[in-house]
Amino acid sequence: MRRTAPLNLIICLIGLCLVVMGMVPTATAEPLDNEMEDVKKALVELKRDLVILEEDLLFPASSQVAVFLSMDVGEFFQLDAVTLKINGKQVAHHLYTEKQVDALYRGGVQKLFIGNVRQGKNRVTAFFTGRGPSGRDYRRAASVDFDKTFEPAFVELAITDSSARYQPDFHAAVAN
Numbered sequence: 001m002r003r004t005a006p007l008n009l010i011i012c013l014i015g016l017c018l019v020v021m022g023m024v025p026t027a028t029a030e031p032l033d034n035e036m037e038d039v040k041k042a043l044v045e046l047k048r049d050l051v052i053l054e055e056d057l058l059f060p061a062s063s064q065v066a067v068f069l070s071m072d073v074g075e076f077f078q079l080d081a082v083t084l085k086i087n088g089k090q091v092a093h094h095l096y097t098e099k100q101v102d103a104l105y106r107g108g109v110q111k112l113f114i115g116n117v118r119q120g121k122n123r124v125t126a127f128f129t130g131r132g133p134s135g136r137d138y139r140r141a142a143s144v145d146f147d148k149t150f151e152p153a154f155v156e157l158a159i160t161d162s163s164a165r166y167q168p169d170f171h172a173a174v175a176n
Contacts, residue, residue, distance in 0.1 A: 055114075063116040064152040067092070067124060071104040071159045077138060077168035078131040079104070079159065084112055085125045091115060112157070119148045126157045128170055144172035 067084060079101050084092040092113040096104075104110065112126075125143040132138030146153060158171045 060116075061152045062150045063119065063148070065113075065115060065117045065122070065124075065148065065155065066111060066152065067113040067126075067155045067157065069104070069110045069112050069126075069157045069159075070108075071101075073105065073161050075163075076133050076161045076166060077128075077159060079128065080130040082112065082129070082157075083127040085127075086113075086115075086117060087122055117148055117153075119150070122146055122148050122153075124155050124172060124174075126170075126172060128159065132168065133166055138168070140168070140170050142170040142172040144174055146174040 065086070069082060071079065079096050081093065081095045083090060094110075094112060100110075123143060123145050125141055127139065127141045129137075129139050142157060144155060146155070154175045156171075156173050156175065158173070160169045160171065162169045
């Protein structure tokens with residue numbers, strides 16, 4: 001119920017602005033336009049603050065874990081999908097379009113998951129599905145164990161090419 005109060009406030013402000021716009025003569029439209037722009041900016045800032053507050057409430061630092069995916073060149077592996085499990089429970093699954101894979105090749109980093117885990121020992125396992133060398137179907141996994149403390153935990157999943165072995169390498173690392 002608390003979350004709807006700011007939303008109702010925003011709706012009321014927008015409604016009030018629309019009413020004022022219809023009631024004011026056109027001679028004073030320019031100052032009103034400036035006021036509307038100020039109100040719009042204030043609404044955008046309020047929305048940003050609400051999103052940050054909501055994230056802090058839903059994912060407190062004491063239990064927060066975020067998982068990110070990055071790739072390099074991609075000569076030996078064409079990514080199709082990633083399935084993410086934390087402590088044996090599937091928490092995310094993502095199918096990739098060509099544009100998304102291209103963005104990862106160009107240095108993009110995707111946030112696969114943000115959520116809560118218990119403090120203590122945890123395990124993140126990612127299953128990568130795609131096309132490997134010679135166009136063959138390829139499915140590999142990468143796992144990492146970590147101790148969750150009161151600080152947020154960040155897990156990086158990386159797919160790199162190993163030109164020495166002509167195979168893709170899948171790595172998982174934790175940064176606290």
